[in-house]
Amino acid sequence: MTPHRGDEIVAVAPYEPTADAESVATTSDEGTANAEITASTGYGGRRRSVRRVVLSAISLGVAVTLIALLPRIAGIGWEALLHQFATVGPGTTALLLVLWLAGLWAYSYVLSGSLPGLSRRRALLINAAGSGVSNLMPFGGAVGVAMTFAMTARWGFRRPDVVVSTLVTGVWNTLSRFLLPAVGLGCLLVSGRVPDARLATAAGTGGVLLLGIVAAMSASLYSEAVADRLGRASNRLVLLLPERSRPAPDAIRLSLLELRRSTLAVTRTRWPRLTLGMIAYMALQGVLFIGCLHVAHAAVPVPEAVAAFALNRVLTTAVVTPGGSGISESATLVTLLHFGAAPAPAATAVLLFWFFAHVIEIPVGLLAWAGWTLTGRSRG
Numbered sequence: 582m583t584p585h586r587g588d589e590i591v592a593v594a595p596y597e598p599t600a601d602a603e604s605v606a607t608t609s610d611e612g613t614a615n616a617e618i619t620a621s622t623g624y625g626g627r628r629r630s631v632r633r634v635v636l637s638a639i640s641l642g643v644a645v646t647l648i649a650l651l652p653r654i655a656g657i658g659w660e661a662l663l664h665q666f667a668t669v670g671p672g673t674t675a676l677l678l679v680l681w682l683a684g685l686w687a688y689s690y691v692l693s694g695s696l697p698g699l700s701r702r703r704a705l706l707i708n709a710a711g712s713g714v715s716n717l718m719p720f721g722g723a724v725g726v727a728m729t730f731a732m733t734a735r736w737g738f739r740r741p742d743v744v745v746s747t748l749v750t751g752v753w754n755t756l757s758r759f760l761l762p763a764v765g766l767g768c769l770l771v772s773g774r775v776p777d778a779r780l781a782t783a784a785g786t787g788g789v790l791l792l793g794i795v796a797a798m799s800a801s802l803y804s805e806a807v808a809d810r811l812g813r814a815s816n817r818l819v820l821l822l823p824e825r826s827r828p829a830p831d832a833i834r835l836s837l838l839e840l841r842r843s844t845l846a847v848t849r850t851r852w853p854r855l856t857l858g859m860i861a862y863m864a865l866q867g868v869l870f871i872g873c874l875h876v877a878h879a880a881v882p883v884p885e886a887v888a889a890f891a892l893n894r895v896l897t898t899a900v901v902t903p904g905g906s907g908i909s910e911s912a913t914l915v916t917l918l919h920f921g922a923a924p925a926p927a928a929t930a931v932l933l934f935w936f937f938a939h940v941i942e943i944p945v946g947l948l949a950w951a952g953w954t955l956t957g958r959s960r961g
Contacts, residue, residue, distance in 0.1 A: 637718040640902050647907025651931065654914055655924035665877065665929040673876040680872055681937045684865040685709075690858030691753060694851045696738065696746035706949045707732055713946015716904045716939050732953055749844050752802070753859050756795050758895060761863070763791035765891030772884035774920070802841055802848050812837040866894070866938070873933040874917075879926035881917060889916045893934070910935050 652662050685705060692704035699707075710732065711725030718724070726747055733743045801808035812834025819827050848855070870890040874881050881889070896909035910931050917927040 637903075640718065644902035644907040647902070647911050648932075648935070651910060651914055651928050654911060655918065655928040657924045657928065661925050662928055662932075665925040666932075668878065669876050669929070669933070677869060677872055677876065677933070677937060680865060680869040681941070684862055684869065687858055687861035687865055691750060691855055691862065692746070694854035694858060695749040695753075695847055696733070696742060697847075697851075698738065699733070699736075699746075703732075703736065706953055709942070709946050709949035710953065711946070712942045713944075713949065716906070716942050716946070718903055728950070735953075745843055745847055748840060749847050749855065752798070752840070752844065753855050756798060757859050757863055758898065759791050759795050759798075761891040761894055763789075763795075765888035766791075768884035768887045768891075772882060774885060774888070801837060802844065805838065805841060808837045808841045809834060863894075866890070869937060870930075870934050873930040873937070874922075874926075877926045877930035877933060879917065879922045879930045881920055881922050881927075885917075885920040889913055889920065892916055897938075904939055906935070906939050 652659050655662075685708065686701070688708055689701040689704035692708060693699045693701050696704075707729050710728050714724045714728060729747065730740065730743055733746075734740065797807075797811055801811045812831075815833040815837075816831055819833065867887060867890050870893065871883065871886050874886055893909050893913040896912055897905040899905035899908045902908055913934075914927055914931045917931070918924065922930075
């Protein structure tokens with residue numbers, strides 16, 4: 582399952598409680614969170630809702646069209662693809678399902694680590710509900726965050742703590758998204774799949790730069806002085822942008838310092854749990870991807886498979902379609918074909934992984950939301 586606050590990072594304004602904020606936290610927080618979900622009342626709200634529905638319908642149409650064109654990209658017909666799917670037995674499908682569930686459990690450590698007091702069962706519910714929404718509409722992550730506020734408020738969590746949780750999980754997901762391409766490039770270099778020396782140099786340089794970004798972001802969370810210096814350097818870099826595209830003066834440095842201060846209490850004590858949970862989640866997703874290749878009989882060496890997986894996960898951040906659906910699969914299929922995979926097995930593997938990483942999340946998310954609605958009124 583795709584973490585709904587990972588593939589689409591949603592900015593949440595810092596919450597500054599007033600003197601009496603804590604006394605009304607469990608009531609006002611739930612009311613505010615529910616208001617965020619149902620804020621489309623009124624004439625202006627109805628117009629925005631209609632616009633969102635139209636955009637979502639177009640986005641879903643694009644995604645369905647791209648998925649329907651996958652056999653053509655592979656140069657085969659749907660008949661050949663369905664024949665290949667028939668070779669995937671129920672036993673192997675069950676094993677893939679176990680891997681998918683293991684990934685969910687691993688990510689529950691990230692969510693529960695970012696919000697002290699949140700059980701892993703409830704973390705699973707939050708992730709499932711948010712991911713289901715994110716996979717139905719473009720920019721669905723914003724709705725997923727609003728759902729998180731509503732669910733956690735009903736369980737008695739204070740809004741400022743949930744804001745910090747959202748920021749922390751967003752940072753950890755961002756770091757993992759920067760790290761994945763570096764890992765993929767490293768695998769290509771190790772396997773010798775970069776044929777040209779100049780391309781190899783460019784790929785190596787790109788990998789080092791991505792690792793450098795991860796290291797800089799991690800250091801800025803640890804040290805205020807590093808965050809301040811990194812913010813000042815970023816402020817200077819954005820001066821190269823056109824004036825209309827520049828943020829306000831000193832905005833990046835102040836935002837970085839505020840992010841560090843907001844998340845310090847959680848990251849200082851819980852970073853090992855957050856990091857290990859994220860690594861386990863990404864690793865299990867990678868194993869699931871390789872498993873889909875194996876059961877579809879797509880002969881792709883592990884280094885190339887890891888590189889294709891990295892590309893697949895990075896492209897899920899494309900907001901043109903829900904969860905990057907269609908865009909990610911098309912690019913992954915082209916990559917696998919470039920690596921020498923047979924067309925029918927490659928397309929089958931891509932669609933199998935799409936099912937586990939995207940499609941199955943929608944009904945599971947609806948069930949999670951329904952389960953919370955029926956049983957989520959207990960607090961604690």
